[in-house]
Amino acid sequence: xxxxxxxxxxxxxxxxxxxxxxxxxxxxxxxxxxxxxxxxxxxxxxxxxxxxxxxxxxxxxxxxxxxxxxxxxxxxxxxxxxxxxxxxxxxxxxxxxxxxxxxxxxxxxxxxxxxxxxxxxxxxxxxxxxxxxxxxxxxxxxxxxxxxxxxxxxxxxxxxxxxxxxxxxxxxxxxxxxxxxxxxxxxxxxxxxxxxxxxxx
Amino acid sequence: xxxxxxxxxxxxxxxxxxxxxxxxxxxxxxxxxxxxxxxxxxxxxxxxxxxxxxxxxxxxxxxxxxxxxxxxxxxxxxxxxxxxxxxxxxxxxxxxxxxxxxxxxxxxxxxxxxxxxxxxxxxxxxxxxxxxxxxxxxxxxxxxxxxxxxxxxxx
Numbered sequence: 353x354x355x356x357x358x359x360x361x362x363x364x365x366x367x368x369x370x371x372x373x374x375x376x377x378x379x380x381x382x383x384x385x386x387x388x389x390x391x392x393x394x395x396x397x398x399x400x401x402x403x404x405x406x407x408x409x410x411x412x413x414x415x416x417x418x419x420x421x422x423x424x425x426x427x428x429x430x431x432x433x434x435x436x437x438x439x440x441x442x443x444x445x446x447x448x449x450x451x452x453x454x455x456x457x458x459x460x461x462x463x464x465x466x467x468x469x470x471x472x473x474x475x476x477x478x479x480x481x482x483x484x485x486x487x488x489x490x491x492x493x494x495x496x497x498x499x500x501x502x503x504x505x506x507x508x509x510x511x512x513x514x515x516x517x518x519x520x521x522x523x524x525x526x527x528x529x530x531x532x533x534x535x536x537x538x539x540x541x542x543x544x545x546x547x548x549x550x551x552x553x
Numbered sequence: 554x555x556x557x558x559x560x561x562x563x564x565x566x567x568x569x570x571x572x573x574x575x576x577x578x579x580x581x582x583x584x585x586x587x588x589x590x591x592x593x594x595x596x597x598x599x600x601x602x603x604x605x606x607x608x609x610x611x612x613x614x615x616x617x618x619x620x621x622x623x624x625x626x627x628x629x630x631x632x633x634x635x636x637x638x639x640x641x642x643x644x645x646x647x648x649x650x651x652x653x654x655x656x657x658x659x660x661x662x663x664x665x666x667x668x669x670x671x672x673x674x675x676x677x678x679x680x681x682x683x684x685x686x687x688x689x690x691x692x693x694x695x696x697x698x699x700x701x702x703x704x705x706x707x708x
Contacts, residue, residue, distance in 0.1 A: 380583035472679030
């Protein structure tokens with residue numbers, strides 16, 4: 353009698369284990385937000401010193417690549433209207449790597465500055481799209497110097513000494529001079545002080 | 554024929570003994586990757602897409618600022634607002650917020666604080682520029698415009 357009882361109750365019934373696990377799985381599936389700390393990095397300039405006058409903009413006109421966006425999200429690149437945002441990337445690369453060949457373009461990559469000015473009414477979407485192209489142009493140039501694509505270049509980690517060396521050799525003598533000017537106010541003539549950002553990394 | 558009938562005697566069921574293990578594996582994956590939402594978003598968040606993304610390695614250094622049109626338009630209107638933690642704030646309150654966030658970090662890491670700006674693509678540059686002016690004021694100059702991955706267009 354007792355022997356028969358033992359045989360029946362020896363195993364724990366595990367058939368509902370899968371159901372329980374499913375339930376938990378679905379809970380985590382619903383609450384999860386895959387970590388998304390990715391985006392365009394930027395270093396803001398230090399705050400202006402009230403004791404020092406704003407720096408003279410003596411940089412040669414030819415060394416500044418101007419990108420303007422008005423409150424209707426229309427672009428003006430080097431004083432020419434432009435509709436295709438993706439064309440900026442090639443223009444920036446040509447401008448930066450000019451090395452004084454074309455008298456209307458930059459002297460050398462170190463002096464070249466990309467100036468990006470928006471209006472207070474410009475939409476953030478366009479701002480990001482243009483900034484993406486500007487940064488893309490630089491990353492492609494960095495990548496090309498060390499034989500990588502722009503994606504591979506950005507995937508390099510500074511924590512790894514070998515990769516850090518690659519990062520630096522890509523950047524050497526080619527600073528990411530993207531200057532984000534203070535936005536104008538509704539097409540007004542007020543020119544905010546130009547602020548220079550040190551670039552991404 | 555006899556051979557075939559013999560074969561059909563074998564069990565037709567799929568063995569499901571490994572099913573719980575597989576499910577548990579998935580479960581652990583999601584448990585590890587999950588980040589429970591810390592803040593209730595009071596503003597709309599339609600994050601723009603970009604291609605030239607970089608990943609930040611140290612999560613503890615990041616503080617978030619959300620900008621977008623409020624969800625409760627009858628209370629807050631339709632103009633984009635700034636949210637930190639669980640409250641809507643004015644641009645000048647950013648100073649205080651950054652100081653608070655800095656205090657949470659250790660001495661050595663204070664100047665490495667990174668502000669992640671999660672901005673709705675409908676927002677205008679005006680409000681963003683106000684925020685950036687405040688960040689410059691308080692010397693929190695590392696900024697990340699949070700964006701989603703866009704697949705590179707084939708030219």
